[in-house]
Amino acid sequence: MAQKLGVYICGGCDIGASLDVEGLAEFVKNGKYSSNCAVVKTSPVLCSPESKGVIEEDIKANGLDGVVVCACSPRVKWDVFNFGSALVERVNLREQCVWSFQDDPAVPGLLETMAKDYVRMGMAKATKSNPPEVEDLKTTKTIMVMGGGFTGLNAALYSAKMGHDVVLVEKEDELGGKAGNMYKSFPLTPPYTEAQDTGVAELVKEVTSNKAIKVMTGSMVEELAGAPGQYTAKIKTASKTEEVPVGAVVLATGWVPQDTAYLEPLGYGKYKNVVTAHEFETLIKSRGLARPGDSKVPESVAFVLDMDLALAAKASKEEDEAAEETAAAPAAGAGEGEEEAAFVYEDKEVAKHLSYSSELSSLVALKQAGYVREKNPKACAYILYDHMMVPGVNERYYKAAADDPGVMLSKAQVTSIRQDTDGGLLITAKNTLIGGYVELKADMVVLPTGMVPVTAHEPTMNFNYRQGPHFPDLELFDGFVDSNYICFPYETRRTGVYAAGCAHQPMTMALAKEDAAGAALKAVQCINSVNHGAAVHPRSGDLTYPVFNFVRCTQCKRCTEECPFGALDDDEKGTPKPNISRCRRCGTCMGACPERVISFSTYNIDQIGTAIKEVEVPDDIVAGGPRVIVLACENDAYPALDMAAFRKKSWSPYVRFLPVRCLGSVNAIWVADAMSKGVDGVMLLGCKYGDDYQCHFVKGSELCNRRKENIAESLDRLGVEAERVEQYQVSIDEYDTIPELIDAFMEKIKPFGPNPFKGY
């Protein structure tokens, strides 16, 4: 525990103009924690080099083990207020005290009371912190790249260039993947107007001749056991199974075509000359331009990008019924209903199938229209689109295609495709520029290919984790393995495994190359962090980790089950077995544990509980005002509060903020502590959850919401209104509305009157 503290109070940035800084220093010297304070000083500008020098001198001269900086938000100047091994606790007097203060003339001295609360809370936190015991782990630097396609080849080369040995595992007998089977790529280099060679053959040569890269084709990962920096991969080849030590993994297993059932209303599967874009690419590469039905070289090919599947399903059904009637088909009966069910396509279903491929399908259509023109200069290519998506430099490619008189681009949504007697296809479309429905005939039709990650279909990693061999919750993300699309590209829900290319999300080859570099860098960062016991992103560099007091553990398994990153294994009895380098230090396990077994050296149940107890709660709500504790997620809500203050927003002077690592780390005991102290309400400010979740730790705010139901039951039993505890979803850009949220909560709890536990 930090016992010899230096407390420094800044008078700059309006703090000194609003508060009696010297008086506050006297309050610390004579206050509850005075015996812990070896030094108490004020400064007109604490972040100045002079003041920083003073603190450094004090640390040396007095052997301080902790420094309490009462100044600006912990989100700023963290590089200035860094004093090596001395623990630093920041007290946010600027943003969340003086800048956002809203006076209530009915209660005098409110700002001073607030500042004293925050200083006491900071002192409590500092005295309940310990320097982390750094775990030095013996790590291997080898990076395993899974997938020998375009992305995997690039990732292997980037990793090798950064000085790492690489094991490249490819399940096929040849390297190259999907790109290796492509005829050409979209433009990858200036002037970005023509399709070009994919460059895969050269990449394969570069990889196979690189001494740092061990290529294992015809292989698969049978098991990945251990933790980042210390994995053992069991790799099965045709003849044997090899055990390879691995530090981190780049997952570049790519994509597979989506189930084509949803294209059936457009004649796919019924008419041979209706193919998918993926099939057309293979056809061009293997046989050139030839219709699958009769090998005739087509004179016209229609590329369909957007369709109304509901109308197409109806048209297809009517056509089938007409054909049945003509052929005196058996009387309609039970089968009719089944057929109808098979052709119901709701918009949301269509959106789900096509939502990730619009940019790609536009570029693929432009490229393949070019193949038609190259292979048969007399032929015409039609591109029928509702949305042509060609962002950035690809606009040039679009313009080059539009300038070709043999490529006809037209806005249209296809509503039906029927086969003519000569094997050609009759395409009906709506929403064209000329209005109404139009009909067009083409020798072949090419439909877009939906792309789904291989990880949606195959186990791929085969983790030897207590949580199972797969990535978790894949159904929520259509099989993609990211842990947070918005903030953390590449990161999966398994620390140490970084996704790149189409395993990450559908993307062009140009982006896949960048992605390969990004994921390789992440793998390198991970190995370097793990090497000295530090956390990876988002708590990069954090040396704390969950410590278990197993004496009290009841083996309830909540921590192992709720850890979003599979960091905890357990033994046969259910006792958790932590894996430090898998852990992202979110504290979700600490929030889950009913026995309060889990703690971090600088963040623990006792520490936050004590800080809550340091909030002075007046017995008389009229004379002193109510009190509300706000536990704010440090990733989104806390910065949003700082930004609101920076924009001169203010809110009720009766709230006290405490940052938490994630709402998932909030243990119910903190809420109970607050309520039993007489606090009138508790606000839990966390990230958005559900489909568009933004939680940095995947499901922390969602878990908190579930736990809140248990808290509500406990409050009910105590005779305290459950509505006094509310959770809100706040994203980082909601700084304009967050003050209203706080004030609305204050209004909401007003009718309940004072907490009945006040004064106990």
Ligand code: SF4
């Ligand atoms: S801190 Fe988070 S990642 Fe680490 S074990 Fe606990 S729940 Fe898992």
Ligand code: SF4
């Ligand atoms: S949640 Fe707590 S009591 Fe339950 S298994 Fe984990 S450490 Fe043990």
